[in-house]
Amino acid sequence: MTEILARNAPQTVRRSRPESVLIETYGCQMNLYDSGVLEALLRNRGFEMTRDHAAADVIVLNTCAIREHAESRVIGRLGELSKYRRDNPDLRFAVIGCMAQNLGEAIPRQAPYVDYVLGPDQFYRLPEYLARDPESFPVINLERGTFDYERVLPVNENPWINFVTISRGCDNICAYCVVPRTRGHQRNRPPEEIVAEVQGLARQGTVEVMLLGQNVNTWVHRGQRFDDLIGRVSRTDIQRVRFMTSHPKDMTPDIVARLASYPKLCEHFHLPIQSGSSQVLSRMRRQYTRRHYLELVESVRRHFPHASITTDIIVGFCGETEAEFEETLSAVDESQFDSAFMFNYSVRPGTFAAEHLPDDVPESTKQARLSRLIELQQRQAEENNRRLVGQTLEVLVDGPSRRDPERFKGKTRTNKTVVLDGQTDLLGRLVQVRITQTDAWTLHGTLL
Numbered sequence: 383m384t385e386i387l388a389r390n391a392p393q394t395v396r397r398s399r400p401e402s403v404l405i406e407t408y409g410c411q412m413n414l415y416d417s418g419v420l421e422a423l424l425r426n427r428g429f430e431m432t433r434d435h436a437a438a439d440v441i442v443l444n445t446c447a448i449r450e451h452a453e454s455r456v457i458g459r460l461g462e463l464s465k466y467r468r469d470n471p472d473l474r475f476a477v478i479g480c481m482a483q484n485l486g487e488a489i490p491r492q493a494p495y496v497d498y499v500l501g502p503d504q505f506y507r508l509p510e511y512l513a514r515d516p517e518s519f520p521v522i523n524l525e526r527g528t529f530d531y532e533r534v535l536p537v538n539e540n541p542w543i544n545f546v547t548i549s550r551g552c553d554n555i556c557a558y559c560v561v562p563r564t565r566g567h568q569r570n571r572p573p574e575e576i577v578a579e580v581q582g583l584a585r586q587g588t589v590e591v592m593l594l595g596q597n598v599n600t601w602v603h604r605g606q607r608f609d610d611l612i613g614r615v616s617r618t619d620i621q622r623v624r625f626m627t628s629h630p631k632d633m634t635p636d637i638v639a640r641l642a643s644y645p646k647l648c649e650h651f652h653l654p655i656q657s658g659s660s661q662v663l664s665r666m667r668r669q670y671t672r673r674h675y676l677e678l679v680e681s682v683r684r685h686f687p688h689a690s691i692t693t694d695i696i697v698g699f700c701g702e703t704e705a706e707f708e709e710t711l712s713a714v715d716e717s718q719f720d721s722a723f724m725f726n727y728s729v730r731p732g733t734f735a736a737e738h739l740p741d742d743v744p745e746s747t748k749q750a751r752l753s754r755l756i757e758l759q760q761r762q763a764e765e766n767n768r769r770l771v772g773q774t775l776e777v778l779v780d781g782p783s784r785r786d787p788e789r790f791k792g793k794t795r796t797n798k799t800v801v802l803d804g805q806t807d808l809l810g811r812l813v814q815v816r817i818t819q820t821d822a823w824t825l826h827g828t829l830l
């Protein structure tokens with residue numbers, strides 16, 4: 383453990399009541415999962431959770447480092463939250479996750495009230511750190527580790543849908559990406575543990591699990607492959623299985639074919655294309671071509687005729703020409719994505735691109751290309767959804783509609799949100815819904 387920037391320990395008064403912790407989560411599903419693990423560990427140790435910043439004894443920010451914006455947002459948020467320290471000098475701040483790993487001691491240098499900086503392999507030790515004051519603050523621990531923390535079932539507000547981590551870290555070499563730096567090498571979780579966690583969740587009433595990893599397709603364990611794991615998870619009492627994220631280079635035709643033999647596997651595939659130009663893909667070091675990607679989409683559609691396919695796209699990567707960008711537009715047109723996360727390229731210090739490729743596409747060009755792409759994608763999503771009107775889909779009802787709390791929302795097997803009327807006894811149930819109306823993001827339907 384490294385402890386730097388020594389300053390006096392806050393005058394912590396150990397209270398007779400349990401201490402309350404508030405967690406804010408940024409970034410991806412893995413962070414949501416980790417926050418759930420942390421909450422379970424904290425509760426086991428006698429901490430209480432709160433949503434009221436003014437009542438918190440500890441505020442935890444679980445952070446992301448994927449784009450510069452993700453980091454500057456957290457720095458801004460820390461500034462805002464520091465006001466609570468004025469009213470409560472014992473309040474402690476913890477920054478955990480990818481940005482903690484990426485920026486380390488620079489965080490307390492910029493925000494001196496931050497007491498704990500713990501990377502993605504060390505966040506689980508926070509309850510232990512909180513229980514005994516160190517000699518000095520801040521406590522910084524960015525060590526790599528396995529993730530063999532106590533076997534806890536993560537806490538999730540939605541009891542019917544849960545994440546289960548199958549691997550952590552990433553061995554790919556994408557030129558733009560900071561994740562291999564923040565989350566380290568890929569480590570696969572043993573299948574027995576994964577299956578036990580899924581079965582434990584199913585017993586508690588979870589209907590659907592999302593298996594998580596930075597690159598799920600390369601999960602292996604003693605000769606078993608990812609598709610074997612899906613088979614094992616399918617044999618538990620869980621009713622729906624999905625996974626995220628796949629790397630197009632590792633989603634081979636035999637894996638796709640085998641996956642089609644598991645009826646519990648939901649027909650939704652998130653396949654980040656990043657660019658539709660083979661030249662850009664090569665500069666990005668993605669290790670596949672445009673042609674490979676489009677063939678993969680075709681193979682998924684052949685085996686799963688009702689599949690939804692979603693993607694991630696980066697616009698304005700180093701050296702991207704107008705013609706190369708147009709290839710992204712045409713690949714999007716051919717692939718008919720149901721939704722896409724689309725981003726302007728953001729240089730991440732320490733990555734291959736930051737060190738070897740100039741960030742030479744002007745911001746205004748990136749922005750203009752992004753707008754064109756978003757417009758095309760949105761039109762396509764609307765079209766795809768319009769085709770669903772009149773069809774009957776299986777929906778897992780999982781909560782009140784955000785816009786209209788009198789109504790309910792649920793998820794199709796294709797990962798689309800459906801809004802419907804009903805009673806609270808629908809919650810957590812798989813029901814058949816006839817789709818009546820759609821837009822780019824949401825389907826509306828009536829219960830059959």
Ligand code: 5AD
Pocket residue numbers: 448449558559560654656694695696725726727728729730
């Ligand atoms: N700039 C912009 N977008 C990025 N992503 C990853 N790194 C960067 C970056 N440096 C995007 C990719 C990835 C998603 C999670 O975030 O599209 O799939």
Ligand code: SF4
Pocket residue numbers: 408409410411412413445446447448479480560561564565
């Ligand atoms: Fe998740 Fe990647 Fe962000 Fe880390 S950097 S929180 S792995 S999206």
